[in-house]
Amino acid sequence: MAAATATTETKTTGHTILRWIKAAAGWHLLLAVGGVVGLGWLWAGGGTERVIVFKVVASLLLVALTAVNALAAVDLLRLRHRGRVVSLAVNYLGFLFCLFAVMHRAGGFTGFNTLANNFGRALPFLFLALIGVAISNLGENPGANRKMVGRGITAVGGILFLFLAGLATAGRALVISLTDPTTLILFVALFPFGLFLWAIWRQPAAARLGAKNVDNEMLIGWAFLSPNFLGFLLFIAGPLLFSFYVSFTDWDAFGNANWVGLGNYGRALNLTLAPLADAAQRANEVLDVRVYDELARIRLFGRSYVIGAQDKLFWIALGNTLKFVVFAVPLSVIPALFLANLLNSKVPGMKFFRAVYFLPSVAAVVGIALVWQLLFNASVGYINYFITQITTFLGLTDPKIRWLSASDTALLAVVIMAAWQWLGFNTVLFLAGLQSIPRVLYEAATVDGAGSGRQFTHITVPLLAPTTFFVLVTTTIQAMQIFEHIFIVMGTNPAGPANSTLTLVLYLYQKGFQRFEQGYASSLAWILFAIIFAATLFQVQRQRMSGSGYDA
Amino acid sequence: MNPIRKSLYVFVVLLITAVFLAACSGGDSAPATQAPATQPPTAAESSDEMPTAEPAAAETMDEITLRWRTRPDNQAEIDVYQSVSDELDSEMSGVKLVYEPGGSESSSYQDVLRTELAAGTAPDVFWIPGTDIADFATRGLIMNLRDMADATEGYSDENFYPGPMFHLTFNPETGNSGEALWGLPRDVSTFALYLNLDLLAESGAPDPRELAANGEWNWDTFLEVATAINALGDDIYGYGQNAWWGPYGYWINAAGGGFYNEDRTACGLDTPESIAGLEFESRIYNEYNVAVPYGEDSEPPFLAGKVGMFQNGRWATPGVRSSANFNWDVVELPDGPAGPSNWLFWGAYVVNANTAHPEEAWKLVQELTTAETQGKISALGANIPSRVSQEALDAFLTFTPPANNQAFLNGLARNPATEGPLWAGSWPEFDAIMGPAVTAVLNGDQSIDNFAATICDEANKAFNQ
Amino acid sequence: MNSHKLRTAVKYLLVYAILIFFAGIMLFPFLFMLTTSFKEPKDTFNYPPRLLPRTGLTTMLDGEEVPLYDLEGDEGRKAYALVESNIRIGVFASIADPEQTWELPPIEAKPKGGFTNQEKTIFNGEEMLVYLITVDGREIEVVQVGQTARGRFVDPDNPQNEIMANVRLSQPMEQLTARPQNYQDVVALQGMDRSLTNTILVTLGVVLGTLTTSVLGGYAFARLRFPGRDNLFVLYLGTMMIPFVVLVTPMYQLMVYIGWVDNMVALIVPWIFSAYGTFLMRQFFLTIPKEIEEAAVMDGASRLQILWRIFVPASTPALATLTTFTFLYAWNSFFWPLVIINTGNTANHVLTLSLNVLRGRASDSPNLILAGAAIAILPPMLIFIFGQRFFVESATSSGVKG
Structure with a gap:
């Protein structure tokens, strides 16, 4: 949009541009001075209730702010392109910061709840608006009248929808929130940030500051990536680093933390x-x-x-997790491969079966686990009823399996449920892999006299290797993190009879969010990460080896 | 442009606008964002979350908001608590009460509460089970109400059952009871055996209610009845219980044992009495085979009419009423070798240590535990009043079926062990060690001798050393 | 030729048998969920279990409603009404012929020798009291060997016609029924309608947000050169393997710090920056020919215009994949909401959380729990059934591209 503005901009005298640039430099100087003042205030007694770490971090930030802004000001005055880059970055980040801060202080994010509350009563008008769109657009050649009517309905519906969804209170809330001085300052600061962002970005300013194509591409690149990258830093990378730090403390989430070094890892692995x-x-x-x-x-x-x-439960949890992986992965992969091959034989109704097999992967685990909990009931459940019917029919003794209440079958029950859910998804993946294998290869093999068994081992298996690899890796990673199935299906005691369904993630949940040993829980999470990483590396290695074998 | 795509655009644009606009209106219902410091964060949260909160409430600034929470087991309880809250709201001037039904036991009521305490969003007054009092108190999450209680006219610890009050007045620093006050008990409950009268009659076994009346209801006659019912068919069970510390605790206590030693500072699971109780229970499962397999939820088969005697608390009554297709009643638990025994389950209303209105919160705690309030709640039948008051007990007895309501009250009178927190250690940790070990014994995976030899080595780690 | 045909037919039959078998396994739990969600409370616990909801038939007898049973009587099988249950019955064995037993109400057995001085005998090695009963006008000496209970059933058409039988083993007369009321109950009990709205909004927010950031980011990684790009991309790839649980604790603390705990925004904003989505879009954008883009640049189109007019329409399959995955993830997620949305007030609950509370609160009513489960499971399933091609094909493309 900025580029578009630049092209519509006709003749701007170099003089005006220069004035803009100087003004921007002044703005940056002002920010730099603000940084120095803030620094002085901080150490002259302001914010005394804060801890020293906070002071140091804040000082560092303020120093950086001052330095960067000073640099931007000087570079802009010297008409260097570096000044433009720094200035844009500062103004962009400043603008975003103020915007989100104002939204936050005005209750903008928590207000999402209010929307959900009002949404029900506003919903009919949303449909009204959509009907309006339909009226004005449907049909081959809608007349002008109908178009008018349709647009009118859309407008009325849309406005009513917005009004009912909270428009009336929204404006008032914003105005009220501006009576708070801090919010007001942030709100006012939005304007210079935005203004100078726009001024320095424009084509004339770029030209004046000697921007090359490469420079513009870089700026656009970062601009495109920025929403993603900032969120990534704030919500993924930042928490990761923090979690790593916490794993070396005994933080309890109520505000008490001591550095314990490798103590948490030692406790788990001892x-x-x-x-x-x-x-x-x-x-x-x-x-x-x-x-x-x-x-x-x-x-x-x-x-x-x-x-x-030292921590027996950790090792039990680790053992159960590995046991689960060892059983659940083959049980959800091998039948999937088998079914995919059956479906691939071009039988009529293949799409129907494919859809049916896919259904469980669409359903919420919480709901499914509640269903299976009833099915698994040892005395009145369907599964044991079927087993009783079959054994009676065959004249065998009824095993009377206790499923969820016996320590040797509880994990198996979870395996069955999870495999049931993952099977269809894997089938569909395999099917796609099979369909991408050229038919010609099979035809050639048939001509050469290879039987279906040989065709399977010599064509299907090697050519399906990438899909198999993908399926194995994703299923393994999923299985390593099994939690929801167990948490629901085991009812009031998720750890199961004699801890037989205590898995790593469940144990982590218990430690971190029931006992509030968040430091220890973080170290468990990193141990789990190490295990998953090792398992994935192992599979990558095997994939490489079998791949090279095929090439040779 | 294609009409479908166009309507999609309109839809998305309207939706996004709505999100932002409505988003701003969130500030409207959260006045605390502009009123610094005077308003506690808890109050801000509450008004933000309560869609039903009257906008007028925000305008009368003198009125403070108190949030309180209990763990209801069904909708009927929620309704009663809500009406109690509304009534108290109109009685207490200057206070606006907001009742929040908490999750149930299996949806981790306490975990949720702890999480909210950590985040600073917990209610001002809340209910927690007796076993959790020590954990919350020693972490500094709940307020010591002793000084306020001493200054309150007409308040006395003696109005409530002494068992719960022992723990509620325990001072962890001195190790003495009577020196603190962590809250007041909401209700108490005991175990009874729910009887399937149809199975009982068909089996021809003696009626436990008559045996109890004659003083002959003990472990031997219990076993006789269970065996007779169990013999009715392959899919019929004599007895059933659920797998948690309460049911097996009864067998241990009734044999003269207990989870802890006398002063609750070390594991007591390996005493000969405890072991004898557990061994008898283990025989019910592994030798006599007259019970629903241990760990299976006994409620579905009981409600399906397949279990003769189902050990559970008063809280199971509403479910049995609505789903049972047979004649039923309740009877006391049988006397053990060491005489009668039962549990006295309880929970208490406590005050958030970070509440902005301690005085009002304490007042609310008292109001919630008056005889009148308790009578209303126990009239529902899921709870027994915690106040020693005939009025409240009478209200409780009016709720039938079961006909033999008195069995629950008898449980209170017959030497119950008080559900208790572990002041000298961590109850959740103790439970996490004891539970799997006992399960292994009752499932026949571990010998009772092995259990006796190792359990206290492990369980003592849950105590402060 | 014929044998070949036969073999093909057998093969097809076998293939279909296997396919149908697995389809049955896949469908049965859903079927069970649906039928149970329409059951009446008294119909939820039964053995043997029954799929379809039923209600017992009753009849009016002397102004009272009594249940009907299907019994074998003197006039063959027909409906009888149960008028009295738990009638105590003694089992008596003949002293002369211990194999022969009679079941009678104890009152009909007279003590031999009177109550005060009843005769005793040794029966099977045990000393027992002797009774006299009258069978076909003949008095027989018996001992009581057991007792049990029976129900008294009468023929509603002919109340004189009476049968004593074991109630537990008798077959009640029933008819099929359906109780949609369960769904209303669940909505009232747990505010499932509000949870549904919340879930829909959260899902929409996450899907739209993820699509936006992923398309922008993917384009930057695929088509724009800037310093640090490739290192950054490797960093993104690295985080894709980190299990979610590593993030839970710090993310929770972050939410506490920002003040988003218990707010729905915590379910949306943190989850729209997906490394996986960025990666997926980048891979797809790489396959779009450069020439189209260069032509557009020549025409003076801005980068945003190029992205919107050329790249987005061309990458429908990848967008479909991303939409599917994000949709399913957002709709079904449970762990994070469990940690972050915790209030006792259910207003901000999403469906999975409501279900979690419901399972505790209605633990003795599977009909209600499964009605709740159906509310949570059915919407995505219906979307899936109507957009089957879209879903399945998008899932397959993830396997190929991923």
Whole structure:
């Protein structure tokens, strides 16, 4: 839009441009002076209630602000292009900051709730507006009259919709919020930021400051990326760094934090091994039970050992997570491959089956888990009823599986439910992969006399490798983070009978948001990340190896 | 342009405009953004979230807003609490009450509360279960009301059941009771056995209600009845309970044991009495096989008419009334080797440590626990009044079925163990260690000897060392 | 030739059998959800379980409503009304022939020798009291070996016709029914209508926001050269692998700091900056020929115009993919709302949260819980069924491109 403005701009005398640039330089000088004043205020007694860290960080920011603005002012006066870049960046960020700050202070973000509240009563008028659009546009050649009527309806509907959705109160709220001095200052500051942003961006100013095509492309590039990048910094990169820091403290979220170094990681990973006199010896005779709990017993070279862990639950959770991955991934991938091959044989109704298989992946896990919880009920549930019917029919003994209440089947039940949900999605992915394999290859193979088995191993498997890789990686990552299925299906005790469905993410939730050991929870999250990273690397490695094997 | 695309544009544009405009109006309902410091953040949040809040309320600036919350189990309770709130609202001058029904047990009521406390958005007065009092108090999340209570005319700790008051007046710094006041109990509850009278009659077993009346209702006769009912069919069970600390706690307590030692400073699960109680319960599951498999929710099969005796609290009554297709009643829990036993479950209204209006909050706590208020709530039948008052108890007894309501009150009189917080340690941690270990025993995955040998080594880690 | 045809037919039959089997597995839980959501409270717990909602038939007898049962009587199978249950019945065995037993109300068995001085006998090694009962006009000496209970059923057409039978094992007469009231109850109980609005708005916000930032960012990465671009792109790629849980704690603290806890904006704004979406759009934009763009630049079009007029229309498949994924993610997300929207006041709850509260509050009413689940699950499913091609094909393109 700025470029468009620049082209419509006819002749602007160089004199005017120069005046704009000088004014901008003055604005930056003003900001620089403001930075110095703020610095002085900060150390002369303002904000004394703040902690020292805050003071240092604020000072650094203010120093940076002063330096950058001084640089911008000097460069602009010397008509250097660097000055333009810095000035644009400062004004852009300043503008955004003031805009969001005003919105925030005026309750703009939290007001989304109000919209949801009013939306119901405003909704009919939204439809009215849409009907208006339909009236004025539908049909081959709508007459002028109908167009008028349609537009009228659209306008009335739209205005009523906006009014009911909160227009009336919105203006008032904005005005009221401006009576607060800070909000007012921020609001007023919006104008110089915006004005100089526009002035320095314009083509004449660019030309005067010696902008080249490359420079413009860079500015546009950053401008396009900026919404994404700023959000990325604020909501992804920033929290990540913060989480990394927190993982070295014992933060409890109520405001108490101490640096504990690697303590959290140590606590999670601390294991010990103690030899036993005989396999039945009590663990408390050889372990320091004030620190360690018995985790497992192993036999090595004819001797028994007991493994003790400082945080037994972490290791149980890790074990359950890995068990879950080992069962759920094959169970949702192998049948998917099989079904995709069946669907690929061009049977009529393929699209119907494809749609049916895809259905579970569209549904909310919370809802689905509630359904499965009832199906899994050991005494009155459908699954055991079916099993009873089948075993009676075959004359076998009814296993009376306890599904969710027995420690050896609870995780299996979750595996079944998750595989059921992921199966269809994977099937569709495989199907797409299969359909992208050229038919010609199979035809050639048939001519060469290769049977369907050989065709599968020699054509399908290697050519499907990229899809398989994608499916495996995404399913594994998903499975590693299993939480919602378990949280709902296990009811009041998500950890399951004897902790048998305690997974890493569930444990992290318990520690971080039930016991409020947020520092420890953060370290668990990073451990999980390390595991996922390792698993992905492993799969990438295998993919590479099998890929090169195929090339050779 | 294609009409569909055009209408899509109109739709999107209108929607985005609406978002921004309505977004600004959020400031209207949140006056605290302009009124610095005088308004607490909690009040700002509440007016922001309450769509029903009258705009007029914001104008009368003298009136302060108090938010309070309890954990209701069904819509009927929500309605009663709401009407109680409205009534108190009109009685207490200068205070506007906002009642927020909290989530239920399985939707993590306490977790939600803790999260809100951490974020500074928790209500001024809220209800928490008895086991959580210590955790909230020692973290400094709830207010000590002792000084205000001492200055209040007509207030006395003795008006409430002593069991809960012991913990509610506990001072963790000195280790003495009677020196603090963390809140007042909302209600109490006990266990009873819900009986399927149809199965009982068909089995020909003696009626537990008569046995109880004759003083013959003990573990032996219990087992006899359970066995007789269980024999009716492959899919019929004599007994059922749910898997949490309450039900197995009864078996341990009734045998003379307990979760902790006498002064609640160490694990008591490995005493011979505790082990004997747990062993008997384990035999119900693994030797006599007369119960719904441990860990299975016993409520669905009970409501399907397949369980003879279902151990649960008063809170299960509304569900049984609406879904049971058979004749039913309740009876006291059988006497154990160490005599009668039960739990006294309770929860209390406490005051947020960061409330801006402690005086009014304390007043609200008292109002919520008057005999009159408790009578109204217990008339619903899901709670027993926490105040020792005949008026409130009478109201409770009027709610039938079950015919034998008295069984719940008898539970109170027959040596109940008070649900209690762990002042000398962390109850959630203790529970997280005890629960899986007991489950392993009751499922037959771990021997009782092994349990006895190891449980206290692990569980003692939950105590402050 | 014939055998070939036969083999093909068998093959097809087998393929369809497998496909239908799996389709059944996929559909059954949804079917169960729908039918249960229309059940009456008394119909929700049954064994054997039943799919369709039913209600028991009743009849009026002496001004009272009594349930009907299907019983085998003297006149064959017909409807009988249950008028009395839990009638105590004694089981008596003949002393002469222990195999022979009778079931009678205890009152009909007379103690032999009177109440005060009743005779005893040794029966199966145990000392037992002897009773006299009258069968076909003949008195027989018996002992009581057990007791049980029976229900008294009468023929509604002929009240003299009476049967005693075990109520539990009798077959109640029922008819199919449906109770849409459940849905109204759930809406009233849990404010599901408001949650639905919230979910729709949140989903719209997340989808529109993600599309905007991803298209802009993807274009910058794909087509604009600027210093730092490639390093930045690698950074984006790196964060794609980080599990969400790593972000939960700090993001929660950030929301506390900004004051967005318990506000719906916390469900939208943080989630519209998707590294995955940016990556997806970049990959797709790279495949669009450069020449078109250069021609447009020559004509004096601005970058924004080029993006809007050329790139966006050309990348419908990628946009569809991104829309699908974002839509499903936003609609179904649970963990983050669970952490951040916590108020006891349900006004700001999204559907998944409402369901979570509902499952506790209505834990003894599966009919209500599943009605709630249906409200949460059905809208995306309907959208999916109507836009099947769009959804499925977009999912497939993610596999190919991703």
